[in-house]
Amino acid sequence: MVVLSQPLALDNHISVIPTYKPVPVLTSHSIPVVDLTHPEAKILMVKACEEFGFFKVVNHGVCPDLMTRLEQEAVGFFALPQSLKNQAGPPEPYGYGSKRIGPNGDVGWIEYILLNANPQLSSAKTSAVFSQSPLIFREAVEEYMKEVKEVSCKVLEMMAEGLGIEPRDSLSKMLRDEKSDSCLRLNHYPTAEEEAEKMVKVGFGEHTDPQIISVLRSNNTAGLQICMRDGSWVAVPPDHSSFFINVGDALQVMTNGRFKSVKHRVLADTRRSRVSMIYFGGPTLSQKIAPLPSLVPKQEDWLYKEFTWSQYKSSAYKSKLGDYRLGLFERQPLLTHRSNV
Numbered sequence: 001m002v003v004l005s006q007p008l009a010l011d012n013h014i015s016v017i018p019t020y021k022p023v024p025v026l027t028s029h030s031i032p033v034v035d036l037t038h039p040e041a042k043i044l045m046v047k048a049c050e051e052f053g054f055f056k057v058v059n060h061g062v063c064p065d066l067m068t069r070l071e072q073e074a075v076g077f078f079a080l081p082q083s084l085k086n087q088a089g090p091p092e093p094y095g096y097g098s099k100r101i102g103p104n105g106d107v108g109w110i111e112y113i114l115l116n117a118n119p120q121l122s123s124a125k126t127s128a129v130f131s132q133s134p135l136i137f138r139e140a141v142e143e144y145m146k147e148v149k150e151v152s153c154k155v156l157e158m159m160a161e162g163l164g165i166e167p168r169d170s171l172s173k174m175l176r177d178e179k180s181d182s183c184l185r186l187n188h189y190p191t192a193e194e195e196a197e198k199m200v201k202v203g204f205g206e207h208t209d210p211q212i213i214s215v216l217r218s219n220n221t222a223g224l225q226i227c228m229r230d231g232s233w234v235a236v237p238p239d240h241s242s243f244f245i246n247v248g249d250a251l252q253v254m255t256n257g258r259f260k261s262v263k264h265r266v267l268a269d270t271r272r273s274r275v276s277m278i279y280f281g282g283p284t285l286s287q288k289i290a291p292l293p294s295l296v297p298k299q300e301d302w303l304y305k306e307f308t309w310s311q312y313k314s315s316a317y318k319s320k321l322g323d324y325r326l327g328l329f330e331r332q333p334l335l336t337h338r339s340n341v
Helices: 010-016 041-051 064-080 080-085 125-130 135-165 172-177 249-254 307-318 325-329
Strands: 034-036 056-058 095-101 106-116 182-188 198-208 213-218 224-227 231-235 243-248 264-267 275-279
Touching: 010 056, 034 041, 041 056, 041 135, 064 106, 064 135, 064 182, 064 264, 064 275, 095 125, 106 125, 106 198, 125 135, 135 172, 135 182, 135 213, 135 243, 135 275, 182 198, 249 307, 249 325
Parallel strands: 034 056
Antiparallel strands: 056 243, 095 106, 106 182, 182 275, 198 264, 213 243, 213 275, 224 231, 224 264
């Protein structure tokens, strides 16, 4: 997710927040579940990424107390008076944001904190986030990002093995680079008033994540939905003890479309607020993104043009949330002409 944001006064913009009708809920066994300790985990991951672009991870090794502690600290920040939260915004792009998602008119029933995953690259807005909170908040953020980065790298290495990519760190090394452009986003979707005709407010509109991989954890409030291949939307049952993995746009390109970047959205709940924590694993700004030679040996078979992460990130900033961003980077098929003799 790549976001630029300015805070909005909710009361002045309540009419522009879109609504949707509720959709069917997937039963828990319908969502692909991968146990990281299972001997066939890498095969199950590949299958899930090909069919859904999304799966749930269990036995991930991250301490439940750490996840709970970060959630509690985030809830504490979002409970602060609005005037104090506003001191950490608007995000540039890091810091506190509310209601507006991106620079092109998208809005949602949401407030959030966006933090750089590299603690050495702090900003005034990031410092303002932590100045309103006890030291334990910063410590929880840093420890959580370290742990989830390791989960992300482990998942990417298992994906590489499942795809037969050598070396196995071909994907994970992009996240391990000290200059990797990764970030952590803490989202708060307040309880929403019930709409007419049982419509539901949109917390975060439909989109794909531009990075390589996204690792999501939320409380036990529903709201997350993913788009299936037939265009239908299904609700994902929440599970506060697990992680949900999203294939990002960059990974779709590197697999030449074999893995699909999953379109997803969040609807606000009328009974409980939702808090989510998402780690977005991205490469360095100068990293070239293109189909991997080990998967697509012949360049004429590439479905996408080569680009740098900086180029794609800049393009994403200029787009609306629901735009198909990869369309600008797709290669047009070469037309062969038969000469007349």
